[in-house]
Amino acid sequence: MAEFFASYGLFLLKVITFVVAILIVVFSIAMLGSRGRKPGSEGRIEITKLNEQLDDMKEALSFSLLDEEAQKVAAKEKKAEEKSERKAKKAAAKKAKKQRGDGETVVAESAKNRVYVIDFDGDIRASEVENMRREISAILTAANEQDEVVLRLESGGGMVASYGLAASQLDRIRDKKVPLTICVDKVAASGGYMMACVADKLIAAPFAVLGSIGVVAQIPNFHRLLKQFNIDFEMLTAGKYKRTLTMFGENTDEGREKFVEDIERIHSQFKTYVNDRRPVLDIEKIATGEIWSGQDVLDNALADELQTSDAYLMDKCEEAEVIKVQYKKKKTMSERFSIGIQNTTDGLLMRWLDRALKARFTIG
Numbered sequence: 364m365a366e367f368f369a370s371y372g373l374f375l376l377k378v379i380t381f382v383v384a385i386l387i388v389v390f391s392i393a394m395l396g397s398r399g400r401k402p403g404s405e406g407r408i409e410i411t412k413l414n415e416q417l418d419d420m421k422e423a424l425s426f427s428l429l430d431e432e433a434q435k436v437a438a439k440e441k442k443a444e445e446k447s448e449r450k451a452k453k454a455a456a457k458k459a460k461k462q463r464g465d466g467e468t469v470v471a472e473s474a475k476n477r478v479y480v481i482d483f484d485g486d487i488r489a490s491e492v493e494n495m496r497r498e499i500s501a502i503l504t505a506a507n508e509q510d511e512v513v514l515r516l517e518s519g520g521g522m523v524a525s526y527g528l529a530a531s532q533l534d535r536i537r538d539k540k541v542p543l544t545i546c547v548d549k550v551a552a553s554g555g556y557m558m559a560c561v562a563d564k565l566i567a568a569p570f571a572v573l574g575s576i577g578v579v580a581q582i583p584n585f586h587r588l589l590k591q592f593n594i595d596f597e598m599l600t601a602g603k604y605k606r607t608l609t610m611f612g613e614n615t616d617e618g619r620e621k622f623v624e625d626i627e628r629i630h631s632q633f634k635t636y637v638n639d640r641r642p643v644l645d646i647e648k649i650a651t652g653e654i655w656s657g658q659d660v661l662d663n664a665l666a667d668e669l670q671t672s673d674a675y676l677m678d679k680c681e682e683a684e685v686i687k688v689q690y691k692k693k694k695t696m697s698e699r700f701s702i703g704i705q706n707t708t709d710g711l712l713m714r715w716l717d718r719a720l721k722a723r724f725t726i727g
Contacts, residue, residue, distance in 0.1 A: 405692060405693055406497070406690055406691055406692035406693050407690070407691055407693070408497070408498070408501045408688060408689070408690055408691075409688075409689045409690075409691050410686055410687070410688060411686070411687040411689070412684070412685070412686055412687075413480065413676060413680060413685040413686065413687055414680045414684060414685050417677065417680050422441075475682065475683045475684045476509050476510055476511070476682075476683045476684070477505075477506065477510045477511075477683060477684045477685075477686060478510065478511045478512075478513055478676075478679045478683045478684070478685045478686065479502045479506060479510065479511070479512045479513070479686055479687075479688050480512075480513045480514075480515065480676065480685060480686065480687040480688065481495060481498045481499070481502070481512070481513075481514050481515070481687075481688055481689070482514075482515045482687075482689070483495055483514060483515070483516050483517070483518065483529070483558070484517050484518070485516075485517065485518025485519070485520075485521065485526070485529070485554070485555055485558075486518075486521065487520075487521035487522060488521055488522055488525050489518070489521055489522065489525035489526050489528070489529045489554065492525065492528055492529040492532060494689075494690040494692070495529065495532055495690075496532050497690040498688050498689065498690050499512075499532055499533075499535055499536060501688060501690075502536075502541075502688055503535065503536070503539055503541070506539070506541045507541070508540045508541060508542075510541060510542075511541070511542045511543075511544060511679075511683070512536050512541055512542070512543050512544070513544045513545075513546060513672075513675070513676065513679075514533070514543070514544070514545045514546070514558075514562075515546050515548070515672050516545050516546065516547050516551055516555065516558060516559055517547070517548065517549050517550060517551070517555070518550065518551060518552070518554065518555030518558065519550050519552050519553065519555060519575075520552050520553025520554035520555050520556075520557075520575060521553075521554050522554070523554070523578070523629055525554070526553075526554025526555070526557050526558065527554075527557070529554070529557075529558050530554075530557045530558045530560075530561055530636070533545075533558055533561040533562075534561060536561075537561060537563070542563050542564070543561065543562050543563050543564075544562060544563065544564045544565075544566065544675070545558070545559050545561070545562035545564075545565050545566070546566045546567075546568075546670075546671075546672035546675055547559060547565070547566070547567045547568065547571045547573060547666070548568045548571055548671055548672050549568070549571055549572070550571060550572045550573075551567075551571070551572075551573050552572060552573065552574060552575035552654055553575040553576070553577065556573055556574060556575065556576060556637070556665075557633065557636060557637065559573065559666075560636075560637045560640045560641040560644075561640050564667050564668070565641075565665075565666045565667050565668075566666060566667065566668045566669075566670050566672070566675055567656075567660050567665070567666040567668070567669060567670075568669070568670070568671045568672070569656075569657055569669050570656055570657065571656060571660070572654050572655070572656050573654065573655055573656070573660050573665045573666060574649060574653055574654040574655050574663075574665060575652055575653070575654050576633060576634065576637060576646075576649060576650040576651070576652065577630060577633075577650065577651065577652030578626050578629050578630045578633065579626075579652075580622070580626055582608055582609075582610060583610060584608075584609070584610060584611075584614055585610060585611050586611060586612060586613045586614070589611060596611040596612055598611075598612055604621050606618075607619070607621045607622040607625070608622050630650070633650070634646050634647075634650045637650070641664070643664045644663070644664050644665070645663070645664070648663070649663050649665065657669070
């Protein structure tokens with residue numbers, strides 16, 4: 364038995380060594396690949412035509428409801444229709460090419476207005492602002508005043524500077540006179556509402572939470588704990604108010620007053636920004652840090668309509684070409700590997716948590 368366990372242990376060590384060696388090689392290749400990447404190859408803009416997606420779903424559902432014979436007829440008709448469309452496009456392209464060759468002006472067929480859709484799912488650092496910046500830049504190269512930009516926004520707020528930058532990116536759309544609609548299905552609070560108020564039209568789902576126009580800052584202080592163990596803490600600064608409150612030093616009333624003064628100043632800037640972009644608000648009434656949902660959102664003019672983003676975009680598909688614009692950053696091999704491990708771990712934890720909750724709340 365001892366010989367068996369010794370052999371098994373040796374085999375296990377060999378397997379672990381082999382796996383680690385493979386991981387090192389893969390990681391090294393990924394690092395070399397990322398070093399050789401060209402500056403302009405870090406990502407790309409992806410376009411999805413939502414009209415086509417909606418048509419495909421409608422067609423698939425209608426087709427599945429037909430009997431077998433009707434499905435065969437519908438399939439033949441669809442094939443003939445697609446063939447006819449290909450011929451028409453080919454003829455139009457040929458005609459345009461001939462016109463350009465003869466020096467004529469190519470007159471484009473009247474097309475529907477475009478609705479450009481972007482998404483922003485905000486964390487505390489507004490990490491998606493970099494992607495949104497690129498998406499907005501791409502849209503503004505093509506959009507005009509007859510088009511529309513729709514932002515599907517979800518955020519509970521976060522860091523002041525990060526969300527200030529995100530809101531400023533949306534201001535670029537307003538500055539170009541392109542209509543901006545912002546849809547909130549779940550939450551746009553604090554910094555999230557700072558972004559939402561930029562909209563020309565703000566739409567909230569019936570149970571979406573909006574508001575929280577306030578500023579909060581909190582910091583733990585371990586001074587008494589350090590003092591209890593005779594641990595000194597020294598901090599050297601230049602400038603009277605370089606540090607007002609600290610985690611380890613002894614905080615003073617003067618420092619607290621200055622800290623509150625700074626917060627009040629930021630809050631005042633926040634209110635001014637919101638009020639300038641949404642003057643219908645009673646800013647002093649709603650800038651208390653409170654949140655609202657449902658009819659209260661309309662009563663306080665925090666939004667213009669109660670509707671889900673899905674309903675709004677489906678209506679738009681009837682009258683315009685609806686295009687989702689998304690910037691996709693290329694991930695290195697090491698990033699994909701780490702994301703895979705993280706997703707696997709998260710999935711396992713969520714499954715075990717789900718099982719535990721089911722076991723806890725099962726009636727029987």
